[in-house]
Amino acid sequence: MKKIFFIVSVFxxxxxxxxxxxxxxxxxxxxxxxxxxxxxxxxxVFPDGQRCEQWAFYNGTCGQSYKKELACAKSGESLKPGHExxxxxxxxxxxxxxxxxxxxxxxQGAWLICAPCGNGVCxxxxxxxxxxxEDCSASSPIISTDNPSDGKAAxxxxxxxxxxxxxxxxxxxxxxxxxxxxxxxYTISGEREVKILxxxxxxxxxxxxxDAQTGEVSKIQKPWWSFLAW
Numbered sequence: 001m002k003k004i005f006f007i008v009s010v011f012x013x014x015x016x017x018x019x020x021x022x023x024x025x026x027x028x029x030x031x032x033x034x035x036x037x038x039x040x041x042x043x044x045v046f047p048d049g050q051r052c053e054q055w056a057f058y059n060g061t062c063g064q065s066y067k068k069e070l071a072c073a074k075s076g077e078s079l080k081p082g083h084e085x086x087x088x089x090x091x092x093x094x095x096x097x098x099x100x101x102x103x104x105x106x107x108q109g110a111w112l113i114c115a116p117c118g119n120g121v122c123x124x125x126x127x128x129x130x131x132x133x134e135d136c137s138a139s140s141p142i143i144s145t146d147n148p149s150d151g152k153a154a155x156x157x158x159x160x161x162x163x164x165x166x167x168x169x170x171x172x173x174x175x176x177x178x179x180x181x182x183x184x185x186y187t188i189s190g191e192r193e194v195k196i197l198x199x200x201x202x203x204x205x206x207x208x209x210x211d212a213q214t215g216e217v218s219k220i221q222k223p224w225w226s227f228l229a230w
Contacts, residue, residue, distance in 0.1 A: 029044075089116055166208075186210040
C-alpha cells in the first residue's frame with residue numbers, strides 16, 4: 001500500500017512540475033524582441049544581418065555588442081527578459097488569494113512583477129498577503145495609488161489578488177497579466193490563446209475593470225472578432 005501511495009505521489013508531483021514548466025514562456029525569443037531585434041526561427045537577427053542563436057544571445061555567449069539597456073520596470077509592471085526593476089523595487093510573484101488554511105496558489109504562465117516589497121507598506125497595486133506577506137499582514141498599512149481631484153487617496157477595499165480572481169472568472173485563462181489601479185478601479189489586461197473558427201491559433205487581447213471598493217466587474221473588452229474565437 002505504501003509503495004502504491006509513493007508511486008502515485010511521484011506521478012502527481014511530476015505532473016504538476018511539467019504543467020508549470022510548460023506554462024512558463026520561453027524567455028530567449030522574448031529577450032530578442034525586447035531588445036528590438038527579429039526572432040527568426042531559433043536565431044535572433046540584428047539590423048546588420050548578423051545573427052545569434054537565441055539562447056546564446058540570452059545567456060550572453062553571443063552578440064554582446066548588440067545588448068541594450070532597456071527601461072526599468074515600474075511597480076506592478078511585468079519583469080520581462082532584458083529588463084530590471086526600477087530603484088527600490090524587487091521582483092515578486094503574482095499570486096491569488098490564499099485559502100482559509102493559508103495556502104497561496106500561484107498564477108501559472110505569468111512573469112514576475114516589480115514591487116516595493118519589504119518597505120513595510122502594502123501597495124495594493126502590486127502586493128498582497130500571498131506575494132509579499134511581510135508588507136501585507138493584517139496589521140500593515142495599505143497604500144492606494146489613486147489620484148482623485150481632491151488630492152485624497154480613495155479607499156481600496158478589494159486587493160489586487162481578489163480583483164484578479166474576479167477577472168479570471170470573466171475572461172478565462174489569461175496570460176501576460178497586467179494590473180493597473182486608477183480612480184478606484186482596477187484595469188486587468190492580458191492575452192488569451194484562442195482559435196479563429198477553431199482553426200487558426202491567435203492571441204486575443206482582453207481586459208476588464210473591477211471596482212476597487214465593491215469588487216463589481218464592468219467594461220469587459222475584447223476584439224470585435226471575438227465571437228469567431230474559442
